[in-house]
Amino acid sequence: MSRNIIFAANWKMNKSVRETPDFAPRLKAELANAPKVEFEVVIAPPATHLMALGPALKSTGFKLAAQNCGQGKSGAFTGEISPVVLKELGCEYVILGHSERRHVYGEKDVLILARLKAAVDEGLKVILCVGEKLEERKAGKTFSVIETQMGILNGLNLGAQLVVAYEPVWAIGTGENATPEQAQEVHAFIRKGLGSAGASTPIQYGGSVKPENAATLLAKADVDGFLVGGASLEAGTFAGVIKNGLQSRT
Ligand code: PGA
Numbered sequence: 001m002s003r004n005i006i007f008a009a010n011w012k013m014n015k016s017v018r019e020t021p022d023f024a025p026r027l028k029a030e031l032a033n034a035p036k037v038e039f040e041v042v043i044a045p046p047a048t049h050l051m052a053l054g055p056a057l058k059s060t061g062f063k064l065a066a067q068n069c070g071q072g073k074s075g076a077f078t079g080e081i082s083p084v085v086l087k088e089l090g091c092e093y094v095i096l097g098h099s100e101r102r103h104v105y106g107e108k109d110v111l112i113l114a115r116l117k118a119a120v121d122e123g124l125k126v127i128l129c130v131g132e133k134l135e136e137r138k139a140g141k142t143f144s145v146i147e148t149q150m151g152i153l154n155g156l157n158l159g160a161q162l163v164v165a166y167e168p169v170w171a172i173g174t175g176e177n178a179t180p181e182q183a184q185e186v187h188a189f190i191r192k193g194l195g196s197a198g199a200s201t202p203i204q205y206g207g208s209v210k211p212e213n214a215a216t217l218l219a220k221a222d223v224d225g226f227l228v229g230g231a232s233l234e235a236g237t238f239a240g241v242i243k244n245g246l247q248s249r250t
Contacts, residue, residue, distance in 0.1 A: 171208050
């Protein structure tokens with residue numbers, strides 16, 4: 001079964017609102033000579049920038065995403081952003097369980113599950129991030145960590161509303177990406193764990209993806225795209241990731 005190839009830009013807490021609208025037309029222009037392979041582009045700016053970016057995406061076909069969402073429709077959740085409002089602002093996707101949310105802000109699986117249910121109820125697609133820390137990999141615990149993080153999906157059927165992103169924590173923002181073989185091994189494990197949904201669920205890789213390593217990573221059978229941080233901030237560099245990656249699929 002052919003799966004969507006999805007390239008998602010995770011801007012994290014970068015860029016000003018003013019810098020935001022320019023990015024989409026620039027990326028569109030950079031992709032004019034991309035290999036003729038079907039793919040999807042998703043951009044996740046800071047929540048404060050969604051209103052500025054949404055209209056700029058209209059003519060590009062790129063999809064809008066949020067970096068997190070609240071665990072209910074509305075209510076006493078100081079600092080959170082309702083998935084209802086994300087839909088209102090034109091988001092199609094929301095990233096959940098990013099390692100910075102898990103390890104800097106202490107988000108646990110139970111909270112990530114509550115956020116996921118709220119997002120899915122509003123019709124948002126979820127990019128669920130999973131990944132082991134360096135000490136966990138060294139201790140041979142990679143698969144058990146992934147299995148636990150993926151466990152929140154047990155009993156749920158998200159269908160086309162689910163994308164998984166494998167992001168080894170030791171590879172995020174470090175310049176040290178997982179090797180294509182390391183990525184493939186975990187992606188295959190995740191796909192198997194998804195059971196019958198596995199064949200159609202896109203699994204992205206994330207962690208120091210750049211134009212130089214995009215082709216060898218995307219050449220792997222179970223790598224269906226990327227979640228890109230640092231290399232997504234500049235349109236030319238992000239386009240380089242996309243074009244080099246797609247080259248491996250031609
Ligand atoms: P990076 O971040 O590409 O800067 O390593 C990836 C991510 O955190 O999604």
